[in-house]
Amino acid sequence: MLIADDDAVVRNVVRRYLERDGMDVSVADDGTEALRLLGSTRVDVAVLDVMMPGPDGLALCRSLRRAGDFSVPVILLTALGEEDDRIAGLEAGADDYLTKPFSPRELALRVRSVLRRSPAPLGALPLEITVDALTVSTAARTVYIDGVPVGLTNREFDLLLFLITHTDTVFTREELLQRVWRWDFGDLSTVTVHVKRLRSKLGAQHRIQTVWGRGYLWRGNDADRDEARAGAAD
Structure with missing residues (x-):
C-alpha cells in the first residue's frame, strides 16, 4: 500500500x-x-x-x-x-x-x-449477468454497456453486484453499509454518493430506484411491466 x-x-x-x-x-x-x-x-x-x-x-x-x-x-x-x-x-x-x-x-x-472483494461468494453467482445492454462479469469484475467498458471503482462494482443480485428488494442505507461496505457504523452519505456515481456511470442502463423514506432497490423486469400497466391504465 x-x-x-x-x-x-x-x-x-x-x-x-x-x-x-x-x-x-x-x-x-x-x-x-x-x-x-x-x-x-x-x-x-x-x-x-x-x-x-x-x-x-x-x-x-x-x-x-x-x-x-x-x-x-x-x-x-x-x-x-x-x-x-x-x-x-x-x-x-x-x-x-x-x-x-x-x-x-x-x-x-x-x-x-x-x-475485500465481492459481497457474495462467487460460487453462488453466475459468471455473467446481463440486463438489457448491461453486462456484468462477476469473476473478472468488469462491466460493459453495449460492449463498451464502464470504469467502476471496487466499491462501485460491489454495490452494483449486490443490488443487481437482489432485484426488487429495498435496502436502507444502513443495510447497504453493513452488507456491501461491511461496516456496522459510518457516514450514510457514503452510500448516497456511491449510488449517485453509479447512476451517472450506468446512464440509461441503471435500474436503481429510490424508495422514499426507505432506501434503494434495483428494479427488475416485473417492476417494468407493472409500470407499463400503470401507464396504460392512466
Missing part, C-alpha cells in the same frame, strides 16, 4: 502499524512523490492526505479516475470534518475517507475493507 502525507509522524506511525499487520508499505511526503510511486510501483491501495503539498489527495484521486484507473482503491485522510468536504472526496472517486485524528487500527480496518 501507499501512504502519502506531509506529516512525518502520521507516515511513520501508520507505516509501522500496517507493516506489523503484514502489509508492504511505501511512503511519500508530498503529492509529487506519491504520483511517481503510483506510476512506478504496484499499489493495491492508496491512502492520500487531502492537504499535502504538490498534487493533493483530491487532485491525485481525480487524476487516477480520469485516466481510467479504477483498480486502485483510494482512502483519503482529511483534517476537515464537514459533510461537504467528505462528499467532495467521495465524488472525486475515493472509496473511503478518514478524518484526522484517527487510530492506525481504524485505518487498517478501512484498508482491509476496501481490499
Whole structure:
C-alpha cells in the first residue's frame, strides 16, 4: 500500500502499524512523490492526505479516475470534518475517507475493507449477468454497456453486484453499509454518493430506484411491466 502525507509522524506511525499487520508499505511526503510511486510501483491501495503539498489527495484521486484507473482503491485522510468536504472526496472517486485524528487500527480496518472483494461468494453467482445492454462479469469484475467498458471503482462494482443480485428488494442505507461496505457504523452519505456515481456511470442502463423514506432497490423486469400497466391504465 501507499501512504502519502506531509506529516512525518502520521507516515511513520501508520507505516509501522500496517507493516506489523503484514502489509508492504511505501511512503511519500508530498503529492509529487506519491504520483511517481503510483506510476512506478504496484499499489493495491492508496491512502492520500487531502492537504499535502504538490498534487493533493483530491487532485491525485481525480487524476487516477480520469485516466481510467479504477483498480486502485483510494482512502483519503482529511483534517476537515464537514459533510461537504467528505462528499467532495467521495465524488472525486475515493472509496473511503478518514478524518484526522484517527487510530492506525481504524485505518487498517478501512484498508482491509476496501481490499475485500465481492459481497457474495462467487460460487453462488453466475459468471455473467446481463440486463438489457448491461453486462456484468462477476469473476473478472468488469462491466460493459453495449460492449463498451464502464470504469467502476471496487466499491462501485460491489454495490452494483449486490443490488443487481437482489432485484426488487429495498435496502436502507444502513443495510447497504453493513452488507456491501461491511461496516456496522459510518457516514450514510457514503452510500448516497456511491449510488449517485453509479447512476451517472450506468446512464440509461441503471435500474436503481429510490424508495422514499426507505432506501434503494434495483428494479427488475416485473417492476417494468407493472409500470407499463400503470401507464396504460392512466
